[in-house]
Amino acid sequence: MAVEVPSTVKPSPAQKSSAAEAPVRTEIESLYDRYVVPTVNRGLTLTHGKGRHVWDDKGRRYLDLGAGVAVSSLGHAHPAIQETLARQAGLLIHSSNYYYNEGQARLAQRIVELTGPGKVFFSNSGAEANEVLIKLARKFGHDSGRYEIITALNSFHGRTMATVSAAGQDKNKHGFEPLLPGFTHVPFNDLAAVEAAITPRTIAVQIEGIQGEGGIFVATPEYLLGLRELTRKHNLLLLWDGVQCGYFRTGRWQSYQRILEGVPGGEDFTPDAIAMAKSLGGGYPMGATWIREPYQNVLGPGSHGTTYGGSPMACAVALAILDVVQREKLADNIRARGDELKRGLEALVGTRGIQGVRGYGGLIGLVVEGEPYPAIAKLAQAGLILIPAANHTVRFLPPLNVTADEIAEALRIVKESL
Ligand SMILES: Cc1ncc(COP(=O)(O)O)c(C=O)c1O
Numbered sequence: 001m002a003v004e005v006p007s008t009v010k011p012s013p014a015q016k017s018s019a020a021e022a023p024v025r026t027e028i029e030s031l032y033d034r035y036v037v038p039t040v041n042r043g044l045t046l047t048h049g050k051g052r053h054v055w056d057d058k059g060r061r062y063l064d065l066g067a068g069v070a071v072s073s074l075g076h077a078h079p080a081i082q083e084t085l086a087r088q089a090g091l092l093i094h095s096s097n098y099y100y101n102e103g104q105a106r107l108a109q110r111i112v113e114l115t116g117p118g119k120v121f122f123s124n125s126g127a128e129a130n131e132v133l134i135k136l137a138r139k140f141g142h143d144s145g146r147y148e149i150i151t152a153l154n155s156f157h158g159r160t161m162a163t164v165s166a167a168g169q170d171k172n173k174h175g176f177e178p179l180l181p182g183f184t185h186v187p188f189n190d191l192a193a194v195e196a197a198i199t200p201r202t203i204a205v206q207i208e209g210i211q212g213e214g215g216i217f218v219a220t221p222e223y224l225l226g227l228r229e230l231t232r233k234h235n236l237l238l239l240w241d242g243v244q245c246g247y248f249r250t251g252r253w254q255s256y257q258r259i260l261e262g263v264p265g266g267e268d269f270t271p272d273a274i275a276m277a278k279s280l281g282g283g284y285p286m287g288a289t290w291i292r293e294p295y296q297n298v299l300g301p302g303s304h305g306t307t308y309g310g311s312p313m314a315c316a317v318a319l320a321i322l323d324v325v326q327r328e329k330l331a332d333n334i335r336a337r338g339d340e341l342k343r344g345l346e347a348l349v350g351t352r353g354i355q356g357v358r359g360y361g362g363l364i365g366l367v368v369e370g371e372p373y374p375a376i377a378k379l380a381q382a383g384l385i386l387i388p389a390a391n392h393t394v395r396f397l398p399p400l401n402v403t404a405d406e407i408a409e410a411l412r413i414v415k416e417s418l
Contacts, residue, residue, distance in 0.1 A: 026057065043380070049076025052399055052406050054385065062380065065398040065410055066387040070212070070244050070363070073279035073321055073330075075399040081282055084320040085313070092312040097305065103315030110322055111290055114253045116270050119296035121289045122310025126243035126277035127158025129287035132304065133206060133239040133273050134162050136291060138182075140237060140298050141203030148201045149239070152188040154390065156213035157206070157241055157275075166206060169214070169390075188217060191226040198230075204237040204272075205230075209255035212244035215391030216358040216365025221263040224256055228269055237295065240271035243287075247279035248325060248400055250360040251335025258360055279400070284317040330400040334362040337407050341396060344411040352418035355392070362400060365393040366414075375418055382417040384410055 025033065028045050045057040052075045054064045064076070074081060088103075095101050108120040121132050134149065141147050151157070153168035161180055164172050168185035184202075186193035194205060205227060211217040231238040242254050250258035254274065260266025272295055277287040287309070291298070308314070325331065338361030345357045345366055353375070356367040368375045372388040379386055379394075387395040396410070 028057070051075045051077075052402055060383070062383050062385045063406060063409055063413070064385045065396050065402065065406075066385045067279075067397050067399045068283065069278070069387055070249065070397040071278045071281075071283055073247065073282045073400050074324055075401055078282070078324070080320045080324050081284075081317055084316050085284075088313050088316040094308065094311045094313065096307070097310065101310070101312045101315065103312050103319060104310040107288075107310075107315045107318050107322075110319070111276075111288060115274060115290045116292060118290055118292040121291065121299065121304065122314070123277075123287035123289070123306050124285045124308050124314075125158070125287045126241075126275065127160045127163045127287075128306070128309070129243060129275035129277050129289045130157040130163045130166065130206075130241055131160060132289035132291075132299070133204075133241070133275050134166060135304055136273055136289075136295065136298055137204035137206075137237050137239060139303060140295065146201050146203040147182045148184060148199060149182060149204045149206050150184045150186060150194055150197050150202060151206045152208070152211070153185050154188055154211055154214035154217065155185075155206075155208055155241070156211070157208075158243075188214075189220050189223045191223055191230065194227065195230055198234055198236070202234065202236060204239050206239035206241065208241040208243075208245060209259060210245035210250070210359060210363055212363065212395070213389055215367075215389045215393035216363060216395065217391075218359060219256075219259060221260050221266065224260060224269060225263070225265055228271075231272075237272040240274040242274045243277045244397075245363055246274065246276050248331040248334060249279065249362040249397070251331055251338065253331070255360070255363075280318050280321070281314055282317060282321045284314055286314040286318055325400060328401065334398070334400045334402070335360075337398065337402050337404060338362055338364060340404060340407050341398075341410065344407070345414070348415065348418075352415075354418065358393075362396075362398050362402075364396040365389060366396065367392050368394055368418075378417045379413060382413045384413040384417075 046054050047057050048055055052064055054062050111120050123129055137149055138147055151166050151168050155168045157163040157166045165180035166183050184197045186197050209219050245255040252258040256269055260269050273291045275289050280286050342357055348354045353369040358365040372394045375394050376386055376388055389395045
């Protein structure tokens with residue numbers, strides 16, 4: 001598979017559109033120019049949001065189906081999140097992991113009930129949740145001298161040194177060598193390549209079920225079932241990055257459940273550990289790593305830690321979001337809305353430079369001719385916010401509570417603007 005992963009330091013869609021409207025830098029933009037490290041080109045200046053809409057500093061309203069890159073699971077300014085933040089702020093925002101806190105205990109229990117027998121380590125971001133996958137594998141293999149992790153080309157696992165080293169794409173690595181050793185990269189969805197890469201030092205295989213930043217490439221059922229068999233046979237851990245593709249985004253709790261629906265043996269598939277973040281906290285920074293039995297105590301006292309991870313505030317918000325998602329059956333909602341969106345976009349393939357559609361539910365990639373940025377800029381100008389990805393892909397990552405009317409509005413904007 002020929003793949004190309006864009007650097008995030010590119011003209012962003014909204015920046016282009018705002019540049020067209022306001023060539024003179026605003027005060028806020030100028031302050032950024034002067035005081036903020038320029039690791040990314042930014043776009044609009046957003047001031048507030050409500051539901052699936054956001055407003056910029058010029059009072060323009062946008063339909064936000066990027067959700068801050070798959071984060072705003074309940075959209076913006078959701079009352080349950082507002083109330084929880086306010087209530088918890090009056091009780092305990094932070095304690096420390098030296099103490100018990102009820103929210104962390106209850107959230108861990110809910111995650112285990114949703115995923116399978118095991119335990120949870122809480123952190124603050126997707127990269128940190130992946131770091132736990134890597135440290136778990138290193139610790140598990142330490143005494144037998146095994147430490148190599150096989151990962152996929154075109155993958156993305158975060159921006160820390162370990163996760164940049166783990167990811168199978170070069171752009172984010174340049175200038176940061178020497179990298180953390182011990183990662184081997186093989187083509188995604190190629191079981192034979194994984195098998196060929198196993199050495200006596202291999203300890204784990206780490207993948208995204210659906211490559212998000214890479215352009216919404218979905219793992220095949222045969223690949224997943226084959227990986228599970230292969231990792232069992234060689235006593236390797238199967239590490240799953242569900243940071244973007246998890247949290248009901250496919251209509252199921254984790255994407256492997258959707259990918260393997262109706263596939264014989266699919267219901268028994270479980271990775272050995274899963275990294276989660278993004279939608280889990282709905283915008284409040286939060287990461288979590290679920291670790292399956294019998295590996296749940298491999299990281300024992302003193303082996304890993306965090307000041308903020310699993311704070312009373314983060315866990316209260318995550319529990320409130322989970323309550324809304326389950327009460328309002330938002331997994332079913334995003335599945336149905338995703339189907340509508342996918343059908344609508346598929347009908348446009350072959351027109352307007354649209355070459356294909358990939359993904360499920362709230363994780364859909366629209367493949368366009370050339371770079372995704374011009375398409376995203378046009379859509380932003382027409383009032384629809386989407387997110388670029390590699391391999392000519394425009395990403396739809398709507399909040400889980402997006403409505404049928406909003407999907408219809410998005411499809412209308414795509415039809416009229418591209
Ligand atoms: C699959 C995947 N893993 C890890 C990360 C890193 O998450 P964070 O930016 O919260 O560190 C991302 C972020 O886009 C991601 O998509």
